[in-house]
Structure formats: structure tokens, C-alpha cells
Amino acid sequence: MRRRCPSPSWAVGLAALALWAMLGTAGAETLLRTRLNADIRSTDPGTNRDANTDAVVAHVVEGLVAFRDDTSIGPMLADSWTVSNEGKTYTFRLRQGVKFHNGATMTSDDVVWSLKRWLDPTTQWRCLSEFSATGIARIEKIEAPDPQTVAITLDQPTALFLPTLARPDCGQTAIIHRDSVGPDGKWIAPIGTGPFKLGEWKRGQYMDLVRFDGYVSRSEPRTGYTGAKDVKVDRVRFNVIPDSSAAKAGLLSGSLDVIMSLSIPDLEELKSRPEVQLSITPALGLTGILFQTRDPLLKDVRIRRAIALSIDTAQIVDAVMQGTARPNNSALPIGSPFYGEVQSHGYAQNIAEARKLLLEAGYRGQPIKMITNKRYSFVFDSSVLVQAMAQAVGINIELEVMDWAAQLDRYNRGDYQSMAFVYSARLDPSLSFEMLTGPKATQPRKVWDNPEAQEMLRQSMITDDTAKRQALFDEMHKRFIADVPMIVLFNGAELTALRKSIKGYAGWLYPEPRFWGVTVE
Amino acid sequence: MLSYLARRLAMTIPTLLLVAIAVFALVRLIPGDPVQVMLGDAADPAQAAQLRAQLGLDQPIPVQFMHWIAKLAAGDFGRSITNDLAVLPLILERFQVSAVIVLVAVAAAACIAVPAGLVAAWKQNSLLDLSIVGGATLLLSIPSFWLGLLLLLLFGLKLKWLPVIGYVPFAENYWQAATFIVLPIATLTMVEIGVLTRMARAASIEVLRLEYVTHARAKGVPEWRVLARHVLPNAFAPTWTLIGLVLGHLLGGIAVIETVFTLPGLGRLLVDSIFARDYPVVQGCLLFTAVIYVVVNLIVDLCYPLFDPRVTVA
Numbered sequence: 043m044r045r046r047c048p049s050p051s052w053a054v055g056l057a058a059l060a061l062w063a064m065l066g067t068a069g070a071e072t073l074l075r076t077r078l079n080a081d082i083r084s085t086d087p088g089t090n091r092d093a094n095t096d097a098v099v100a101h102v103v104e105g106l107v108a109f110r111d112d113t114s115i116g117p118m119l120a121d122s123w124t125v126s127n128e129g130k131t132y133t134f135r136l137r138q139g140v141k142f143h144n145g146a147t148m149t150s151d152d153v154v155w156s157l158k159r160w161l162d163p164t165t166q167w168r169c170l171s172e173f174s175a176t177g178i179a180r181i182e183k184i185e186a187p188d189p190q191t192v193a194i195t196l197d198q199p200t201a202l203f204l205p206t207l208a209r210p211d212c213g214q215t216a217i218i219h220r221d222s223v224g225p226d227g228k229w230i231a232p233i234g235t236g237p238f239k240l241g242e243w244k245r246g247q248y249m250d251l252v253r254f255d256g257y258v259s260r261s262e263p264r265t266g267y268t269g270a271k272d273v274k275v276d277r278v279r280f281n282v283i284p285d286s287s288a289a290k291a292g293l294l295s296g297s298l299d300v301i302m303s304l305s306i307p308d309l310e311e312l313k314s315r316p317e318v319q320l321s322i323t324p325a326l327g328l329t330g331i332l333f334q335t336r337d338p339l340l341k342d343v344r345i346r347r348a349i350a351l352s353i354d355t356a357q358i359v360d361a362v363m364q365g366t367a368r369p370n371n372s373a374l375p376i377g378s379p380f381y382g383e384v385q386s387h388g389y390a391q392n393i394a395e396a397r398k399l400l401l402e403a404g405y406r407g408q409p410i411k412m413i414t415n416k417r418y419s420f421v422f423d424s425s426v427l428v429q430a431m432a433q434a435v436g437i438n439i440e441l442e443v444m445d446w447a448a449q450l451d452r453y454n455r456g457d458y459q460s461m462a463f464v465y466s467a468r469l470d471p472s473l474s475f476e477m478l479t480g481p482k483a484t485q486p487r488k489v490w491d492n493p494e495a496q497e498m499l500r501q502s503m504i505t506d507d508t509a510k511r512q513a514l515f516d517e518m519h520k521r522f523i524a525d526v527p528m529i530v531l532f533n534g535a536e537l538t539a540l541r542k543s544i545k546g547y548a549g550w551l552y553p554e555p556r557f558w559g560v561t562v563e
Numbered sequence: 564m565l566s567y568l569a570r571r572l573a574m575t576i577p578t579l580l581l582v583a584i585a586v587f588a589l590v591r592l593i594p595g596d597p598v599q600v601m602l603g604d605a606a607d608p609a610q611a612a613q614l615r616a617q618l619g620l621d622q623p624i625p626v627q628f629m630h631w632i633a634k635l636a637a638g639d640f641g642r643s644i645t646n647d648l649a650v651l652p653l654i655l656e657r658f659q660v661s662a663v664i665v666l667v668a669v670a671a672a673a674c675i676a677v678p679a680g681l682v683a684a685w686k687q688n689s690l691l692d693l694s695i696v697g698g699a700t701l702l703l704s705i706p707s708f709w710l711g712l713l714l715l716l717l718f719g720l721k722l723k724w725l726p727v728i729g730y731v732p733f734a735e736n737y738w739q740a741a742t743f744i745v746l747p748i749a750t751l752t753m754v755e756i757g758v759l760t761r762m763a764r765a766a767s768i769e770v771l772r773l774e775y776v777t778h779a780r781a782k783g784v785p786e787w788r789v790l791a792r793h794v795l796p797n798a799f800a801p802t803w804t805l806i807g808l809v810l811g812h813l814l815g816g817i818a819v820i821e822t823v824f825t826l827p828g829l830g831r832l833l834v835d836s837i838f839a840r841d842y843p844v845v846q847g848c849l850l851f852t853a854v855i856y857v858v859v860n861l862i863v864d865l866c867y868p869l870f871d872p873r874v875t876v877a
Contacts, residue, residue, distance in 0.1 A: 080835060287823070292727050445595075447839075450604070
């Protein structure tokens with residue numbers, strides 16, 4: 043009897059099928075799809091930029107130091123540093139074996155070249171003014187005593203040197219390879235050291251980032267823009283989708299995996315969807331009501347205080363942010379390591395006291411114009427609630443809605459009675475006060491014109507003694523609350539929606555995403 | 564015909580110059596500037612002044628205008644402030660996307676609306692007429708963004724027949740490109756059907772009342788022939804003018820549809836540029852749209868005698 047054997051052709055076919063399946067699996071690319079509400083401006087870090095540009099570029103380039111999750115400064119391309127010569131010279135020891143995207147190994151020569159490029163006025167680096175005569179300190183010398191060491195000498199000590207180097211809007215003072223620019227000095231594309239390389243950029247449509255296989259990761263756990271950057275996807279696509287409804291539809295249909303910067307109504311709607319998970323993180327931005335203290339009516343602190351006492355901050359935050367943010371009357375964000383017991387004391391609603399102050403000030407219902415905008419729904423909603431609460435004590439606030447650019451114009455000129463405004467994140471407490479404090483004669487955008495506060499702010503920028511800085515911030519907070527140049531309401535939250543298949547995503551205090559450590563299942 | 568064309572073209576020059584002046588002045592009158600948008604709430608005055616000087620925005624407005632006009636005369640629309648791209652290629656690239664959608668949508672709307680209007684007029688005051696007029700009024704009343712979102716939810720999200728976001732040019736993948744533009748075209752078509760049907764109906768009613776129609780019917784010409792040979796050509800002429808207007812209007816106002824369906828078209832470029840106060844792009848887009856208006860109107864006028872021989876161009 044003959045035994046039946048599988049025919050050779052059948053076996054070959056089976057083997058081919060198995061091979062095809064294996065190759066198919068091996069070749070399958072993992073793609074993470076996310077959304078930008080507008081296209082990025084350029085790929086040149088910290089120059090022609092906006093928040094979207096910073097968010098994308100932060101995946102491609104790195105600086106000597108970077109912010110950690112708690113906004114403290116951690117090492118990134120530098121392994122360590124020492125400060126000498128009365129706080130003026132910073133000597134950085136570079137990490138060994140760090141590769142640029144073109145395969146070259148990073149040395150101190152690259153660091154010196156990059157820093158000099160940023161400091162060249164023709165580069166138009168956003169943070170150049172910080173290192174000018176009117177900025178935090180002037181850089182006097184950049185030296186490279188050996189291939190792993192860089193020494194930077196400043197003209198005066200400052201606590202803000204490292205935080206400024208790490209600022210995302212400064213492009214993290216990226217260390218890039220000199221081939222990022224052409225022989226004529228013109229920008230080509232970033233050859234950075236980040237965990238992703240630039241991929242295809244179709245303007246107005248999408249920007250692709252591709253995993254950099256030569257990336258040498260730090261060993262500490264992921265924290266802020268430093269720590270381990272273990273990329274677990276092959277490609278990240280940032281789709282340009284201006285309309286939030288379209289983005290939401292994209293997420294629900296499975297065309298998108300992650301959408302950031304959700305509005306509160308979107309969040310409410312997505313909460314009930316089984317295929318979606320949410321990431322809610324406290325943010326560092328600051329929403330509040332600014333007063334023009336030079337206005338004939340509002341220069342009277344009693345009227346400003348009456349408005350502050352007429353409102354219930356907690357109720358406003360609850361209504362506007364639906365439980366995703368906490369009330370905060372301090373200029374320091376709740377997430378700051380310098381936010382303490384002192385900062386938790388703000389304005390408590392006191393209708394009787396508010397009425398008494400108005401009577402004393404001789405207020406007779408004169409209208410107070412408050413500029414607001416609908417670009418940020420939480421800003422508009424806050425202004426409506428402040429208007430309603432102030433009305434209850436007889437304060438007549440009239441809202442004037444503007445588009446963001448028009449409001450910015452009025453803000454920068456100080457041309458307003460009051461306005462509901464949102465400040466972007468500041469990662470150092472001195473910078474939080476700096477955005478509010480200054481002489482209005484030369485800087486009309488500043489809301490708090492108090493020479494003593496300005497001196498305290500200056501001190502906080504020079505000293506790096508934590509206790510001394512804390513004491514200065516505490517005192518500034520008390521005076522800020524007493525002067526009422528503005529009413530800080532809350533810091534907001536970064537709201538992100540993800541498909542359930544996305545694992546490992548984590549928001550942090552800075553409201554921009556990080557796509558290292560994230561997997562698509 | 565040629566002298567008419569030459570006269571019409573010559574007339575467009577002052578028109579476009581006036582548009583250029585108006586566009587330039589209006590854009591500069593809006594508060595806020597690109598520098599403020601770029602630097603946001605952290606605009607250091609020195610840095611802002613430096614950026615303004617670099618962009619030439621520190622020059623007096625008449626100087627800026629003359630500079631722009633001189634460049635325009637050489638065919639240079641300038642460079643985008645936000646991303647440093649040449650404006651004209653940017654506009655032309657985006658225009659291709661908008662043009663395909665608008666042309667197909669208007670053609671489809673005309674193909675549906677003209678017969679529908681004719682039938683409604685023919686069966687005036689009947690249930691059919693009422694349904695057509697009712698349907699047209701309904702479509703006319705629906706905001707295009709809302710209709711777009713509904714279609715997106717139904718065909719993209721519920722039925723999953725079509726992609727929800729994205730865009731692929733026809734040159735890359737014909738089939739995929741079609742799937743991305745089906746819904747925007749359907750939305751625009753539905754919105755424009757309303758306007759065109761009502762116009763076609765009104766024009767057809769006028770023609771149906773004319774003596775030659777009664778005469779044709781009296782001669783025993785079949786009803787379909789009366790409609791096709793006598794009513795349709797005469798009723799189409801006024802509708803054709805409206806189609807021209809709709810075409811121009813849509814090219815200028817397609818921003819909403821492009822935003823809803825995330826299409827990188829001219830309308831979205833214009834809106835994004837206005838929010839960013841990207842003056843060269845805003846000016847370029849508006850001037851380009853004005854040129855399109857002029858060209859479309861010229862084509863409509865030149866084609867008019869084809870539909871109504873009583874009109875001659877000389």
C-alpha cells in the first residue's frame with residue numbers, strides 16, 4: 043500500500059504562505075496618528091515658531107538640559123555641570139556616544155557651534171534677547187577645553203540661566219549638527235539628537251516623524267523633556283486638522299489615535315465613549331482677569347478689590363473647567379515646587395465687603411469694559427461668570443469679544459480697562475511673576491507696576507538659593523493679592539483623548555505631548 | 564467679439580487695482596499684526612521691533628503698499644510671513660484643491676437643479692412642484708458646515724464608507740483622492756441645488772407663459788419637445804448667470820467646507836492667514852479670488868449668446 047504524502051507543490055505553497063505572513067508581520071509599520079490644530083511654522087528650533095512648532099520639534103532635537111515633570115532642571119545632552127566663579131561660569135560635562143541623525147557623534151565642538159549660531163542675531167533666535175544687555179545675563183565666553191566639556195561664562199549670576207536654556211519656546215537651545223544649515227548659513231532641516239527624525243512634511247496636511255534607530259537613550263525614567271526616551275512606534279504623523287469636530291470624528295472613526303488640547307464640551311462628550319480613554323493633567327497656563335491700573339476708574343484699588351471679592355473663584359473654575367482644574371489666585375501655578383501654603387491664600391467671596399468698598403470708592407455703576415475672546419472657550423466662559431457675579435454687587439461689566447490677534451494688540455498696548463486673558467505656561471516661578479510685573483511706562487503689557495515687586499523679582503532671578511527664592515515669592519504673592527492688578531482664576535488642564543489601543547501616554551505640567559514611551563497595540 | 568473681449572479685459576485692470584487698494588487697506592486696518600501673533604503673550608518689545616523691521620512692517624503704510632504693488636507688477640505676490648513660502652505657488656497649489664471641488668459641485672448642482680426647476684415650473688402648484696420648492700428651500704436654509712458635519716457623521720463615522728480626515732491629490736492616487744472629496748462635493752452640491760432650482764423654476768415659469776410656447780403646444784408639438792426645445796434653452800440663460808455668480812462665490816467662500824473636511828484648499832489658507840495676520844498671503848488670496856471672479860464673469864458673459872442668441876457681444 044502506498045502512503046499518501048503531501049505533494050511537493052502543496053508544501054512549497056504552504057511554506058511561501060508562511061514566509062509571506064512572517065514578512066507581512068515583520069514589515070508592518072507601527073504608526074501613531076495625532077492632530078495639530080494648525081501647521082507648524084518651520085523646523086528651525088526656537089526661531090520661526092509657535093506652540094505647535096515647539097511640540098513637534100521637541101521630538102527631534104535636544105539641549106544640554108531639559109525640564110523634568112515637576113519643572114525642575116535635569117540633564118539631557120549634558121551629563122552634569124558645575125557652577126563656579128561666583129555663579130558666572132557653567133561647565134557642562136557632555137554625555138558620551140550621543141549620535142546625531144546623520145550618524146556623527148556629538149562633541150563639544152558641535153555644542154559651541156550650535157550656541158554661537160543661536161547667539162548670532164541673523165539666526166533670529168527667540169531667546170537671544172534673554173542673553174543681551176537687557177536680558178537675564180550676557181554670555182561672555184563659550185569654550186570647549188576638551189571634546190566632552192563646554193564652559194559658558196556669563197557677565198552676571200542668574201538663577202534663570204539653565205531654565206532659559208531648557209525653555210521649549212527657545213527650542214531647548216538645541217544642539218544640532220552643522221549640516222542643518224547650508225554653506226550660505228540658510229536653514230535646511232534639523233539634524234538633531236532626538237529620538238525621532240524628521241519625515242515627510244506636506245504643508246497644511248501633515249508632518250511625519252520617524253524613529254531614529256541610532257538614538258542613545260538616557261537611563262533615568264521618562265520625566266518632562268528628559269530621562270529615557272524609548273520610542274516604541276516607527277512613525278508619528280501629526281495631521282493638520284483645524285476643526286475640533288473633525289478631529290473628534292477622526293478619533294472616533296479610528297483615523298486618529300490621539301487628540302490633545304480638548305475643549306471642555308468635547309471632553310464631556312468623549313467621556314462616555316468606550317473606545318476612548320482620557321488623560322487629564324494640570325497645566326501651567328494661567329487664566330485671569332487683568333485690570334488697567336492706570337484707568338481713571340480702575341486705578342482705585344478699592345474697586346479692583348471689590349470685583350475680586352464679588353466673585354467665587356471655586357464656583358467659576360468648577361463651572362468652566364468641569365472639575366479638571368483647581369482654583370488658584372496665585373501667579374504661581376499649583377504645580378510649581380514653589381507653590382505652598384502662602385500661595386493658597388487668595389480672595390474669598392465677601393459681598394458685604396465688596397459693596398462697602400464700592401461705596402467708599404464712590405462707584406455709581408459706571409460701565410467697565412472687559413475684553414474677552416472665543417478662541418479659548420474657558421476664557422470666554424470665565425468672563426461671563428465674572429460679569430454675572432460682579433453684577434450681583436452692582437458692578438456694571440460690559441463684555442467686548444475680540445479675535446485673539448486683536449486682543450493681543452490691545453494687551454500689548456495696555457489699551458483696555460479690563461480683559462479676560464490666558465497666559466501661556468512659564469516653567470520658572472520668576473518667569474511667572476516676570477510676565478506680570480514691570481513698569482507700564484516702558485512695558486505697557488505689564489499689569490503689575492510696583493517698584494518693590496520689581497526689585498524682589500530681580501532678586502529672585504539672581505539668587506539660586508531655594509529658601510531665599512521661596513521667601514521672595516511668598517512676599518510677592520501677598521503684595522500681589524493686596525494690589526489686585528489682576529485676578530488669577532486657575533491654571534487650566536491639558537485634556538487629551540486617546541484610543542484605547544494607545545498605552546504609555548502621559549501628560550505633564552507643560553502642555554505639549556511626548557510620543558516616546560508610547561505604544562500602539 | 565475680440566474688441567468686446569479687449570474692452571472687458573481692459574476694464575478689469577482698474578477693478579483689480581481698486582481691489583488691491585481695498586484689500587491692502589482693510590488688512591492693515593484690522594487690529595493686531597503677525598508679529599504679535601507670532602510672539603504671543605511673551606512679546607518682548609525689542610524682539611517685536613526687530614521682527615517688525617525684518618518683515619518691513621516698520622515702514623509707513625504707503626511705502627509698504629508701493630513695495631507690494633511694484634512686486635505684484637512683476638508677478639511676485641511676496642512671501643508668507645508665517646512660513647516664508649512664496650505666496651503665488653502656495654495659492655496655486657491650494658487653488659487646485661478648491662477648484663476641483665467647486666467646479667464638480669456646481670456642475671452637479673446645475674445638472675440636478677435645472678431639470679428640477681423646469682419640472683417644478685411645468686407642474687406649477689402641483690404636489691410635485693411643492694415638494695421640489697420645499698426641498699430646495701430646505702437645502703437653501705441648511706448651513707453648509709452643519710450639513711457637512713452631518714454627512715461626515717453618517718458616512719464617515721456611522722457607516723464608515725468614507726474617510727473622515729485627510730486629503731490625497733488626484734496625481735497620487737485617483738481612487739483615494741475621490742474618496743476624500745466625495746463628501747465636500749456632496750455638501751456643496753446640496754447647498755447650491757437650493758439656489759439654482761429656485762432660479763431655474765422662476766425662469767421656466769416666465770418662459771412657459773410666453774406666446775411661442777402656447778403656439779408650439781397649439782401646433783401639437785409633444786410636451787417633452789416643448790420643454791426641451793423651447794423652454795429649457797430660454798430658461799437656462801438667466802440660470803447660467805447665476806451659475807457664474809455661484810461659482811465665484813463658492814471659490815471665495817469655501818473655507819467652511821475645507822475646514823470641516825480638513826482639505827488644504829484656498830479658503831482654509833485664507834482663514835488661517837487672517838487669524839495669523841499673514842498679510843502677504845491674505846492679500847494674495849483676496850486678490851486671486853477677485854481675479855477668479857472677474858474671469859468667471861467674463862466667461863459667463865462670453866458664453867451667454869450660446870444660450871440666448873438674442874444677446875450678442877460686439
